[in-house]
Amino acid sequence: MKFLSRFYIGIIFFILYAPILVVVLFSFNASGSLSEFAGFSLYWYKDLFRNGEALQALKNSLILAVTSSLAATALGTLAAFAIARTKSRRKQKLMEGISNIPMMNPDIVTGVSMMLLFVGVGAMLRLDDTLGFWTMLLAHTTFNLPYVILSVLPKFRQMDKSLTEAALDLGCTPAQTFLRVELPSILPGVVSGLMMGFTLSLDDFVISHFVSSPDFKTLPLYIYNQTAHEVKFSMYALCTLMILAILLLLIAVNLAGSMGQGRRKGKGKGSALQKGGLTP
């Protein structure tokens, strides 16, 4: 029985990882064959980096991921603060409920709805081209927000409230209290929210697909266009690099998350589990 159970776990995880491993392995393939490994080579990586379009997409992705995760972290931290401090239960429920909408809605609906907003508002203002970097930034910030709130909110709840009161009693202004007393103790949550937002933004394809324009393409959009009809090996190289980047980020998120007051338990809404840190 025990053997059977191990065998079952092994085989499912093998299936889960096999395609990814094949892509990583074949990105180093010296030949252009999908079934035969002709020897180790960096040919496809060189091919990728010779390509100006891919480099531009990389640059766009990084700019977008940095700006949107910073914006979401600022907004989300303030929101988590407000949710943690509000005394009315109803308001708390409402605010958490709103942040759940984009998580429950399928990505395609979120993408389509944002596109219609941008196009609709653009038409009202008589603009020709509304879609581009700014609409991407607004959309990415919006879908990053709930994840930031979910990683910061528990830190506010764990925090000792008497510290805040002491700071206020000793003459700190509310803003000073926030920056000097509260911010340092929620910092691990803020950092992990920031990195989570960065990762989500780097990965997102569906929502970006609808709110982007041809002059601002990110890496997932570029991969999607390049793989429309045939297999391209330089795309294997690109996928491998992205997987590597995500792995490194996850390690960083986990280190940030376990900094300070030990590991966060996966209380709260399951969404924290869904895409939360690596510790459930």
Added chain:
Amino acid sequence: MKKRSVFERMAEAPYLVWSAMFILAPLLFVAYFAFTDRNGSFTLENITSLSAYSNTFVMSLGFALIATAICLLIGYPLAYCMSRTSERTRNILTVLLMLPMWISLLIRTYSLMALLDNGGLVSSFLVGLGLPKLTFIGTEGAVILGMVYDFLPYMVLPIYTSMNKLDKRYLEAAADLGCNSRKTLFRVILPLTMPGIVSGVTMVFVPSISTFYISQKLGGGSFDLIGDTIERQFQNAVTYHTGAAISLVMMILIFISLAVMNKFSDGGEDIIV
């Protein structure tokens, strides 16, 4: 303390304004586009014209239900087996289960496509065994396999979490009171992990019914699911209104099914999603 409460009230303002502008307003725009024509006057035509897509809806629903059922059948035993391993193994398995969730679904779909492609590893392996050459890409099986492969971790994780929370003393009590292992499974473990099942089913069903790149990449363009149909309407400004109508109907269908599923888990403790 008075000043403090002013600060606290101000803190929620940016978030509320942002949510109103970028979460609620977009949904209103979907409704607006769904009920107007190109001149901006009210019409029900977009909604009524959806009957032309009834086959698409039925096919997508079928694909999503099959994929969800397969995920549950594979995922439940997996979660059960995982929860019975030693703590050290459990920690490693948890990380291994969550890693794929962080890799872009597009990349994972693409890697599955590479594996199944004509001339890819799987087909050349089968030919090597002396089996006839099979085509995977472009079949129903490939699309469903893609959904199962992409979303399986989302089924396993919530079930696994509720398995781990399960108090082992219940199992001992059941055994002491004369339950055999089958009875324990159906009368104790299954009901207690129901919240996990419900959220797992939700997390697989919703993305499966709304996907478009899986059917495009693995279905070779021969299957038009709801997601594909929506995506196509938004390539051309003329059909935005139809696209909005389809999205609206899909969203309503999904919310109804979520509400029905949540009814099932009412008996359980807390719902995970």
